[in-house]
Amino acid sequence: MYISHLAExxxxxxLLDLDALYNQTDRNFxxxxxxxxLRDVDVDTLTSILDSFFHHLNNKSKKSIxxxxxxxxxxxxxxDISNRISRSLDSETYKKIERQLNKTFSDxxxxxxxxxxxxxxxxxxxxxxxxxxxxxVEPNSALNPFKREKTQWTVFALVVSLLQTxxxxxxxxxxxxxxxxxxxxxxxxxxxxxxxxxxxxxKYFDSRKRKPSIKNAQSLRNIPIDSDTxxxxxxxxxxxxxxxxxxxxxxxxxxxxxSQRQVNDIFAGITKAMPANxxxxxxxxxxxxxxxxxxxxxxxxxxxxxxxTKLGTSTDLVHQKLRTFFxxxxxxxxxxxxxxxxxxxxxxxxxxxxxxQVFQQLRSM
Numbered sequence: 380m381y382i383s384h385l386a387e388x389x390x391x392x393x394l395l396d397l398d399a400l401y402n403q404t405d406r407n408f409x410x411x412x413x414x415x416x417l418r419d420v421d422v423d424t425l426t427s428i429l430d431s432f433f434h435h436l437n438n439k440s441k442k443s444i445x446x447x448x449x450x451x452x453x454x455x456x457x458x459d460i461s462n463r464i465s466r467s468l469d470s471e472t473y474k475k476i477e478r479q480l481n482k483t484f485s486d487x488x489x490x491x492x493x494x495x496x497x498x499x500x501x502x503x504x505x506x507x508x509x510x511x512x513x514x515x516v517e518p519n520s521a522l523n524p525f526k527r528e529k530t531q532w533t534v535f536a537l538v539v540s541l542l543q544t545x546x547x548x549x550x551x552x553x554x555x556x557x558x559x560x561x562x563x564x565x566x567x568x569x570x571x572x573x574x575x576x577x578x579x580x581x582k583y584f585d586s587r588k589r590k591p592s593i594k595n596a597q598s599l600r601n602i603p604i605d606s607d608t609x610x611x612x613x614x615x616x617x618x619x620x621x622x623x624x625x626x627x628x629x630x631x632x633x634x635x636x637x638s639q640r641q642v643n644d645i646f647a648g649i650t651k652a653m654p655a656n657x658x659x660x661x662x663x664x665x666x667x668x669x670x671x672x673x674x675x676x677x678x679x680x681x682x683x684x685x686x687x688t689k690l691g692t693s694t695d696l697v698h699q700k701l702r703t704f705f706x707x708x709x710x711x712x713x714x715x716x717x718x719x720x721x722x723x724x725x726x727x728x729x730x731x732x733x734x735x736q737v738f739q740q741l742r743s744m
Contacts, residue, residue: 386592386593386594386595387592388592389592389594389595393452396448396449396452396453397452397453397456399432399449400413400428400432400452400453400456401413403431403432403435404428404431404432407428407431408424408427408428408431412424412428413428416428417457417460417461417464418464420461420464420465420468420476422461422476422479422480425457425461428457429453429454429457432450432453433450436449436450458480461476461480462477462480465477465480502664502665502677503674503677503678503680503681503682504661504665504670504674504675504677504678505660505661505664505665507656507657507660508653508657508660508661508664508670509678511653511654511657512538512649512653512657512670513538515649515652515653516531516534516535516538516649517535518531518532518535519531522652522654523652524648524649524651524652525648527632528619529619529632530632532614532615532618532619533615533619533620533629533630533631533632533637534645534649535611535615536611536612536615536628536629537551537629537637537642537645538649538675539608539611539612540574540608540612541672541675541676541679542675542678542679543604543605543608543679544574544602544604544608544679545602545675545676545679545680545683545704545705546574546576546602546676547594547598547673547676547706548591548639548642548672548673549591549592549593549594549639550576550591550593550594550598550706551628551629552591552627552629552636552637552638552639552642553578553579553591553592553593553627554574554575554576554577554627554628554629555579555583555626555627555628556616556620556626556627556628558574558575558576558577558628559572559573559574559575559604559609559612559613560572560573560574560575560601561573561609570606571603572603572604572605572606572608572609573601573602573603573604574601574602574603574604575601576593576598576599576600576601576602576706577593577599578593578599583626584625585627585636586625586635586636587635587636587638588638589638589639589640591639594706595706595708597702597706597707597708597709598706599706600703600704600706602704612628616628642672643672646669646670646671646672647669649670650668650669650670653670676705677717679705680701680705680717681717683700683701683704684697684701684717687700687701697714698714698715701713701714701717702714
């Protein structure tokens with residue numbers, strides 16, 4: 380299993396997952412049993428080990444998503460090592476073991492750890508909730524809970540960026556002041572803009588205790604944005620962020636890089652300022668009473684999926700474009716999960732009209 384291309388935090392988590400697999404195997408099968416079964420490509424013993432690990436996680440873990448990822452990491456590790464070792468055997472033995480491995484691991488792909496229905500359904504923000512959210516975070520709005528104009532623009536830039544790009548919070552917090560790129564496109568006959576998501580070069584120092592990171596190699600990508608979003612980020616950068624010692628785009632009230640904890644605090648403040656009827660709608664539709672940064676990613680995915688589907692794009696091509704846009708790996712099941720969940724969505728395209736209203740007010744400022 381190759382993990383060198385993954386972010387440091389992801390590598391650490393995968394190593395913890397494998398440590399749990401080894402510890403459980405040592406307790407149930409004896410010390411070194413997993414390595415011996417891998418070395419011998421003992422498919423029957425490997426199957427028993429993975430079955431035992433599956434039931435251990437299913438009985439112990441309360442967080443089904445975490446347990447699911449841990450089990451998939453274990454399966455991927457066992458399969459990769461087994462395949463690698465079996466290639467060194469003679470041709471006939473290799474083919475026989477390969478057939479056994481393919482059958483065994485295809486069965487594991489159908490196993491899921493006590494997932495609740497709620498965890499399988501990913502919901503975008505309802506139109507009325509999104510409309511209220513934009514009214515709350517709009518600079519100079521009477522509903523805006525943040526008193527300083529500088530903070531209002533930081534929050535506005537944060538929300539618009541997450542909603543329009545669908546970036547993960549860690550990806551956005553890692554981006555520098557020059558992350559937004561622009562050039563004239565002869566083909567389109569206009570200036571186009573995009574967000575360049577990339578790793579932080581080693582020459583820059585990140586002072587945050589909990590450092591944001593890029594999830595995987597697929598997360599390195601260009602995300603197209605419209606001219607209004609580019610204009611908002613330019614206004615924020617030139618008039619409110621200004622010149623600072625750190626290179627990051629989003630800045631805190633203390634002129635330090637915005638942190639994950641501060642983003643969570645911002646969304647807690649936004650939720651508190653939301654009208655009661657909007658929170659009620661959120662509870663009825665999404666089963667929750669607060670808005671999180673990841674809700675904006677869900678909303679962006681569903682909206683883009685609807686646009687592509689409306690254009691007559693084939694399902695396979697929709698999934699391919701979503702993987703590229705949102706930084707999912709080729710084996711990720713997220714596009715299918717969103718497609719299934721979007722059947723239950725009641726989000727209308729009016730949310731783009733709400734954006735246009737906000738942008739019109741900005742143009743007149």
